[in-house]
Every structure is written in C-alpha cells, then in structure tokens.
Amino acid sequence: xxxxxxxxxxxxxxxxxxxxxxxxxxxxxxxxxxxxxxxxxxxxxxxxxxxxxxxxxxxxxxxxxxxxxxxxxxxxxxxxxxxxxxxxxxxxxxxxxxxxxxxxxxxxxxxxxxxxxxxxxxxxxxxxxxxxxxxxxxxxxxxxxxxxxxxxxxxxxxxxxxxxxxxxxxxxxxxxxxxxxxxxxxxxxxxxxxxxxxxxxx
Numbered sequence: 001x002x003x004x005x006x007x008x009x010x011x012x013x014x015x016x017x018x019x020x021x022x023x024x025x026x027x028x029x030x031x032x033x034x035x036x037x038x039x040x041x042x043x044x045x046x047x048x049x050x051x052x053x054x055x056x057x058x059x060x061x062x063x064x065x066x067x068x069x070x071x072x073x074x075x076x077x078x079x080x081x082x083x084x085x086x087x088x089x090x091x092x093x094x095x096x097x098x099x100x101x102x103x104x105x106x107x108x109x110x111x112x113x114x115x116x117x118x119x120x121x122x123x124x125x126x127x128x129x130x131x132x133x134x135x136x137x138x139x140x141x142x143x144x145x146x147x148x149x150x151x152x153x154x155x156x157x158x159x160x161x162x163x164x165x166x167x168x169x170x171x172x173x174x175x176x177x178x179x180x181x182x183x184x185x186x187x188x189x190x191x192x193x194x195x196x197x198x199x200x201x202x
Contacts, residue, residue, distance in 0.1 A: 031143040034112035034127040048151035065090040155184040
C-alpha cells in the first residue's frame with residue numbers, strides 16, 4: 001500500500017467512525033432514516049449532478065472546492081452498485097478528483113438505504129431521503145446529518161427548485177445554513193443527449 005493510499009484509508013476510517021457513531025452521540029434527535037418509498041434501482045442508476053452539499057472535509061479527502069461534481073451509479077449482475085464520483089478541485093479548470101467506492105443495498109424492502117465502501121471492510125450508511133417521482137432529483141443523507149448531497153439529472157437548477165429541496169432537507173432536521181451550492185458549468189456540446197446519459201468529463 002502506498003503512503004497516499006494509507007493516508008486516504010486512515011481518513012476514510014475516521015469518516016466512517018463519525019458517520020456510524022455520530023447518531024449515537026446525538027443530543028436527543030433521532031437518527032435520520034431513508035424514505036420508505038420503494039426505489040426502482042435500475043431507474044436510479046446513471047449520472048447525477050451534485051447541486052448542493054454539506055461536504056466531506058477531512059485530511060486527504062475534501063469536497064470543499066468541488067466544481068462540476070457528478071455521481072454515477074451502475075448496478076452489476078451481482079448486485080454491486082459501482083460508483084464513480086468526479087469533480088474539479090478549486091475551479092472549473094482545476095485538477096479532476098475521482099473516487100470509486102462500491103455500494104450495496106442494505107434495506108431490500110425499499111432499496112433506499114445502502115452501504116457505501118471506500119476501503120474494505122468498513123461501510124458507511126447512505127440514505128436516499130428524497131426522490132421525485134420522475135427520478136430527476138434526489139437528496140442523499142447520513143444518519144447523523146453531518147453530510148448531505150442534493151443531486152439532479154440536469155446540471156442547472158432554478159433557485160426556486162433549489163430552495164424547495166433545501167426546505168425539504170430542513171424538514172428532515174438538517175441545518176441548511178451549512179449547505180453549499182456546487183458550481184456547475186457544462187457547455188451544451190458536452191451535456192448528455194438525454195438526462196440519463198453519461199456526461200463527457202474530459
């Protein structure tokens with residue numbers, strides 16, 4: 001294992017510990033739960049633009065300066081959710097960061113609660129807490145509410161729609177003052193032909 005890999009592993013282990021234990025150390029607020037509506041996994045797969053987030057910011061892994069963030073999912077025949085998260089660090093011309101964790105459905109009744117793994121054998125809870133009926137907008141949370149991702153099939157979102165999703169996050173107990181909007185700028189020639197196609201990330 002390289003020194004860089006070791007550092008990333010250590011950072012991720014710290015994140016996992018905080019994610020799994022944070023709810024237990026709460027001051028009376030119950031842990032966040034995934035929505036109870038059934039998620040069609042095949043329909044949920046594909047690319048999602050990250051529109052707003054409460055970012056992860058720990059040593060050797062930080063989303064703080066993310067631009068053009070895109071989260072992509074692919075379901076394998078074995079039931080593994082292969083995930084690719086890319087963004088430009090610090091600006092639209094910044095270096096590309098790419099992470100490839102793997103996910104598994106934890107609650108098969110709803111498919112809305114997953115476990116995400118960056119480093120074996122540790123997995124962190126990943127909760128789909130909102131999904132519109134057209135599968136065009138979603139909100140992802142974690143049990144202790146320390147992180148949040150508002151995502152859309154389209155890189156552009158009106159301010160009114162963004163505020164509506166923030167209001168929904170607030171109704172779930174999130175401090176939406178912590179949510180940061182992620183800059184998204186994609187020339188029309190680089191945007192997918194349809195909302196479920198893969199964006200060109202070059």
